[in-house]
Amino acid sequence: MFVKICGIRDLETARVALDAGADAIGFVHHPASPRHIDAAGIRAIIDGLGDSGVETVLVVRKLPVEQVLKVAHESGVGTVQFHGGEGDEDLQRAISEGFSVIRALSLAEYAAGPHASSISARLLLDAPEPGHGQLIGAEAFAQFGNRPTEPWILAGGLTVENVRAQVGGLRPDGVDVSSGVESARGTKDHAKIRAFIANARS
Ligand SMILES: O=C(O)c1ccccc1NCC(=O)[C@H](O)[C@H](O)COP(=O)(O)O
Numbered sequence: 001m002f003v004k005i006c007g008i009r010d011l012e013t014a015r016v017a018l019d020a021g022a023d024a025i026g027f028v029h030h031p032a033s034p035r036h037i038d039a040a041g042i043r044a045i046i047d048g049l050g051d052s053g054v055e056t057v058l059v060v061r062k063l064p065v066e067q068v069l070k071v072a073h074e075s076g077v078g079t080v081q082f083h084g085g086e087g088d089e090d091l092q093r094a095i096s097e098g099f100s101v102i103r104a105l106s107l108a109e110y111a112a113g114p115h116a117s118s119i120s121a122r123l124l125l126d127a128p129e130p131g132h133g134q135l136i137g138a139e140a141f142a143q144f145g146n147r148p149t150e151p152w153i154l155a156g157g158l159t160v161e162n163v164r165a166q167v168g169g170l171r172p173d174g175v176d177v178s179s180g181v182e183s184a185r186g187t188k189d190h191a192k193i194r195a196f197i198a199n200a201r202s
Contacts, residue, residue, distance in 0.1 A: 008188070
């Protein structure tokens with residue numbers, strides 16, 4: 001089970017996530033978010049981690065692709081997660097410049113399709129308002145025979161308490177969390193990070 005902890009803003013929290021077994025850590029570059037972090041801040045964390053092997057993900061929403069790529073290069077991330085319905089051209093540009101890509105969609109966007117794409121991007125399904133702790137809910141997946149047929153990552157409203165049941169019911173290939181491992185909006189809780197990762201894989 002792939003686990004990504006999103007909204008990391010300091011080195012200590014990044015280390016906690018790694019020690020607890022996170023596969024990926026996400027950095028939200030979105031000025032309106034309480035989790036916003038700039039390229040220099042991301043770079044300092046990645047440098048501080050050294051050669052850890054963890055996937056480092058720049059999370060963006062509706063930013064011009066030139067700006068996304070500038071931050072991605074300056075910060076040293078390996079992956080860009082596009083959260084704003086950006087088109088294949090933007091994703092392809094990121095891939096051409098050496099980044100892995102995650103395409104984050106709401107269930108409504110996914111349902112609108114088309115799902116076939118020539119772009120090699122991983123699929124992440126999230127609530128309509130990312131990073132707000134809103135659960136999609138199993139009933140919303142009924143239209144897809146309860147889950148997408150392609151590999152996918154589940155996000156939106158996951159918590160220490162509900163992740164085991166959500167994984168059991170929807171059988172995603174990975175999970176992504178932010179609000180559910182915080183003590184206040186934008187403030188990560190280290191004990192919750194450890195418990196979330198353990199429960200996601202239990
Ligand atoms: O976290 C934000 O504020 C944010 C802002 C803009 C784009 C994406 C954002 N977050 C994405 C995530 O943290 C996760 O991919 C996902 O949405 C999980 O969020 P949550 O429901 O808070 O666990």
